[in-house]
Amino acid sequence: MIQVNELTLNIPDTKKPRVVIIGGGFGGVNLAKKLKGKDFQVVMFDRHNYHGFWPLLYQVATAGLEPDAIAEPLRKLFDKEYEDFHFRQVRVTSINPATKTVSTIVGDISYDFVVIATGTKPNYFGNEQIKKYAFPLKQIPEALNLRSQLLQSFEQANMINDPELRQSLLNFVIVGGGPTGVELAGALAEMRRHVLPNDYPGMDFSKMKIILVEGMDRVLPPMDPKSSQKTREYLEEIGVELKLNTLVESYDGQLVTFKGGEQIRSHTLIWAAGVSGAQIPGLPPEASERGRYLVNLYNQVVGFPDIFAIGDIALMRSEKYPNGHPGVAQPAIQQGRHLAKNLYRIIRKEPLEPFEYFDKGSLAIIGRNRAVADLPKNLHLSGFIAWVAWLFVHIYYLIGFRNKLVVLSNWIYKFFTYENGTRIIIRPFIRKDDLAGQEFIKKYDVD
Template sequence: MSQEQSSSGAVTARVVIVGAGFGGLATAKALAGSEVAVTLIDQHNYHLFVPLLYQVATAALSPADIAEPIRHILSGAPNVNVVMGRVTGIDQGARQVLLADGSGIAYDRLVIATGSTSTYFGHDAWAPHAASLKSLEEARTIRTRVLQAFERAERTQDPAERARLMTIVVVGGGPTGVEMAGSIAELAHHALARDFRHIDPTTARVILVEAGPRLLTAFPEALAAYALGSLERLGVSVMTGQAVQDIDAEGVTLAGRVVPAATVIWGAGVRASPAAGWLGVTPDRNGRIPVEPDLSVTGCPDVFALGDTALIRDAAGEPLPGLAQVAQQQGSHLGRALREALTQGKPLPSFTFQNRGNAAIVGRHAAIFDFGRGRRLKGFPAWLLWAAVHVVLLVDFAQRTRVSLQWLWRYLTYRRGARLITAPPAR
C-alpha cells in the first residue's frame, strides 16, 4: 500500500520530509492542516536557527535561545508526525526511508532537506584542532575552548605560552568567519576585560585568515572593504591571500610560518550532506543534488531536494547560495505545491527565488546588507535591520523576546551572560 486512510476515511498521500532545518520545517508548515499525511524526520528533536549559532559559540546567547523543539513548533498540525531518527539510506524501489535502528518509513513523495556539513578540503586531520560551526555541539566546543584558553592563560607563568593561549585564529573570510572573528574580539576586549587578575584579555589576538584576495566575495567590494575596516577597528588582524598549510595542536602554519594559537576555528568551507549517495545520483563538486525547476531530483520520480542539499540555478545560470532564506522559500513553495498537487491534482510549478538581501554583521554597531541591483546598506542602520530580521525569523515568540532583551542588555552593558564552560577542563 502506498497510501493510508485519513480520519475521514479518504485516501491520504504520504509525504516524508528528511531534515527539520529551514527548508524541511517550511515544507511541513505549508502542508500542515491538509489531507496529506506528513512525517518529518530529524536526528535531533529541535529546529536550530543556524544564522545565530556563532553567538552561542561566543557566549552571547544560550542554546535554548536559538533552538526550539520540533514537536512544539508543529503541535498545532495534527497531520504532521515527528520522528527522531538518523537516516542511513533510501530504498527507491520500495519507496522507503531507512533509519539507523533498522526500521523504514514509507513515502509517496519524499523531500530531502538535510543541509550541509563542514569540509576541510581533504585535510580531515585538521578537524580535531579546528572546530567548525554547524551544530550546537560544535558551538559549545568553540565556546569551551575559547574560555578555557583564557583560564589557562590566567595560571601560566610562561609569557610565550600565555601569548599562544590568548591567540584565536579564525579560518575563512566568508560571513561565518567575519561574524565569528568580530564577536570573539568583542568578547575578549569588552565582556572579559575585567574578569581576570593576572592577564589582560584586551591584549588577546584575534586573527582572521582568508586564502583569497579579499573578504566576503559574495558581497560587493565596497561592502567588503567596509567590513574589513570595521574588523580592524575591533582589533582583528586580517590576513588575506594566506592559504593554510597545516593545523595542529600548536597552531596554524601559513606560508611556512607557524602562528602559535590555542584556539583555531574553521569557517572555510561547507559540503552538502551525503544524500546524493542515498539516491545514487551524481552530485556536483560540493555534493549538491541536481534538481529540476520544480525542485524534483533529476531522474528520481517523486523525490525532491531543498536548501544546501540541492543544486538549482537562478535566471543567470548561477547556483543559488546556501542561505536560510533560499531554503525557507523553497520549503514554503514546495509545501504549497505538493498540497495542491496531492489534494487538487494541480501540476507542480517552477520555483523562483526572491532575493530579500544578503547580510553579515561585523560588530557592535556595524553590519552590511546587499539587496542586489546596486541597493546596499552599511553601518548602524544595517545592524538594526539585521537584528530586526533575525528576531522576526526566530520561530517562537518567547525566543524573540529573550533574544531581543539579551541583545539590548549586551548593547547597554557590553556583558555576555552565557560564559559557561560545560566540558571537562583541558589538561
C-alpha cells in the same frame, strides 16, 4: 540499556499520500507548516529534536546567548492542529528509489514523496588532521564545545607564567572570511575590549590575537565589493588581523601552518572555511554535483520525480544563479513554502510552477554599531543603520515568541552593560589526546 533493534518508528499506516521530510531546518520546517491540513501524512526525521536558528550560533559560542535561546523543539512547532504529523528523532541511513522506502537506524518507511532538507556539513577538503583538531561551528554541541574552549583558554592563560605558552592560548585563528568567520571575529573583538579585562584584571588583553584567514582576496566574497571593503575597514578598526589570499596547510592542535611556510602557535583554530552537502546514500552519483543534489526548477532531483531536495543541499541552476542559490536561510525558506504548493498541485493533477528566488539581500554584523547590508535594487548600507537592520531581521525570523523575547532582552542588556551574560563552563572541553589538558583537569579538580 535499550537496543536499537528493540525500537520501531511506530508511524500509523495511511491511505493519504505520505510525505517524508528528512531534516528539520529552515526548508523542512517551512514545508511541513504549509502542508498543514488533511491531504497528506507528514513524517519528519531529524537527528536532533529541535530546530536551530544557525545564524546566531556564533553568539552561543562566544557566550552571548544560551543554546535554548536559538532553538525550538520541533514537536512544539507542530501542535495538535497539525493533523497526521509525525516527528521522529532518528538518523536516516539511506533512500531506496526502487522500493520507495527511507531507511533509518530503527526501521524503514515507505513514501509517496520524499524531501531531502539535510543542509550542509563542514568541508575540510580532505585534510583529516584539520578535521581532527579544528573547531567547526555548524551545530549547538559544536558551539558549546567552542565556548568551553574559549573560556578555558582564558582561565589557563591567567594561571600560566610561560609567556610563549600564554600567548598560544590567546591566539585565536578563524579560517574562513564568510559571514560566520566575520561575525565570530567581531564578537571575539568585542569580548576582548569590553568583557575580558573586567573578568581578568591581571591580564594584558592587548596581546590577545584574533586572526581571520581567507583564501580569496577579500572578506565576505559573496557580498558586494563595497560591503567587503567596508567590512575589512571595520575588522581592522577593532583589531582583527586579516590574512587574505592565505590557506591553512595543517594544524596539529597547537601549531597552525599556512601554505608558504608561515606558522603560528594556537590552541584554538575555528573552521568556517567551507561546507558540503549532507547527502544521504541511495541515489546514483549522477544525481549530485559538488556534494549537492541536482534539481530542476520544481526542486525535483533529476531523474526522480517523487524525490525532492530543498535548501543548501539542492543545486538549482538558472541564468541568474549558474552555481545555485546562495547558502543562506532564505532560499530554503522559500523553496520549502513553494514545494508545499507544488505537492498540492501534484495530488490535484495540476501543472507544477517553477521556483523563482526572491533575493531579500544579505547582511553581516561586525560588532557594535558596525554592519553591512546588500539590499535589493543595488542598495548598500553600512554602519549603524545596517546594524539595526541586522538586529530586526534576526529577531523577526527567530521561531517562537519566547526566543524572540529572550534574544532581544539579552541584546538590550548587552548594549547597555557591555556584558556577555553566560560565561559559564558547563562542560569542560578536552581532546582525548590532549594530555596537558587532561593533567590540568586533574590538577585543578575540574569535573
